[in-house]
Amino acid sequence: MTTARGANVGIVIVSHSPLVAQGAADMVRQMVGGCVPLAWSGGNVEGGLGTHVAGILVAIEAAWSEAGVAIFVDLGGAETNSEMAVEMLGPARAAKVAICNAPLVEGAVVAAAEASGGSTLARVVATAEELSA
C-alpha cells in the first residue's frame, strides 16, 4: 500500500474495526491518490473487533516516511496500543511519529491532503488537530 516512500508524511489509520480502518483508508486514497504513504490496522489478532500492537507496527512500517508518520485512532485501546507500538520503534524513529488528537476519518483525510503538499509532520498534525479545537 506504500507509495512515495520518504517523500511526504505517512498516514496510519488504527480502528477497532477492520472495515472502518479500510474504509477510512479508501477515503484518504480517493483524496490524495498514491502520493502519501498510507496503511491501516483494524481488528484484534483474531480478526475480531479490537486493536493490536503487532498489526499497528506493521502499518507504521508500511507507511513509513523519513518525513514522519501521523497516526489516527478511534477509541481508547487504539490509542494506548498505538502508543505502545510507537515506543517499540525506539526513540529515534518514535520521534518521527505522532498520534493525532483528531477524528479518525476527517483527521486522516485532512492530514493526507496537507501531507500531499509536502508539509512537515508538525504542520500535518496541527492541521488535523484543528478539527478537534
Place this chain on the structure above:
Amino acid sequence: MTLDAADLTALIGLCREQIEQHCERLGRLDSAIGDGDHGANMRRGLEAVYRERDAISALPLPVALERIGLVLVMSIGGAAGPLYGTLLMELGRGLATGEEEADFAAILAQAVAAVARRGRSGPGDKTLLDVLYPVQAEIAGHAAPLRIAECARNAAQATEMMLARRGRASYLGERSIGHEDPGASSCALLATTICQYFQEHAPS
C-alpha cells in the same frame, strides 16, 4: 523475591487457569460497561504466556517478567494489553536495576506509576489501578499474602460504586456506577492467585 523457574512455571499455569475459569464473568462485567471482550482478551494473553512458559521460566526473573509483559502487550489487545504489559515490563526493568528484595515494594510502586501514566489515570477512576495501589500499599507494609489477597478482592469490589473516568465505561457516565470494573476484577483475580501460591509455598 526468591522465585525459581518451577515457581514461575507454576504461577503462569495458575494464572492462566484462573483467567480461563473466570473468562465468562470478566466478559459479562465488561459487557455491562464496556465492549465485552476483557475475558476473551485476557484469556488470549495468558494462553500466549502459557505457550512460552518453559522458555520464560528459564530466564532470570527480571528478564522473564519483561518477556511476559511483552507477550501480554502483543496478545491481549485492547487497553488491558498495554496496561498489564507496562506493569510487568516495568517490574522486570526495576528488578534488573534494583538492589535486593527489600526494594520490591518500591519497584512495584514505580511500575504502578508507569501503568498510571500509560492509562493517564489515577486513584478512583474505576480501573485496575484501584486494585494495584492498595495491593502495593499492603506489600510495602509487609502484609501476609492472604491479607494482600483479601485487600485485592475488596478493592475490586469497591470499584462497583465508582464513576468511570477512563475507558469506554466513562462514556456511560453515572450509569457506570453499580458495576465492578472488569480490569480491576481481573487484576484482583491474578493478585489473589499469586498471593495464594506464595501463602502455600511460602518463598521467603
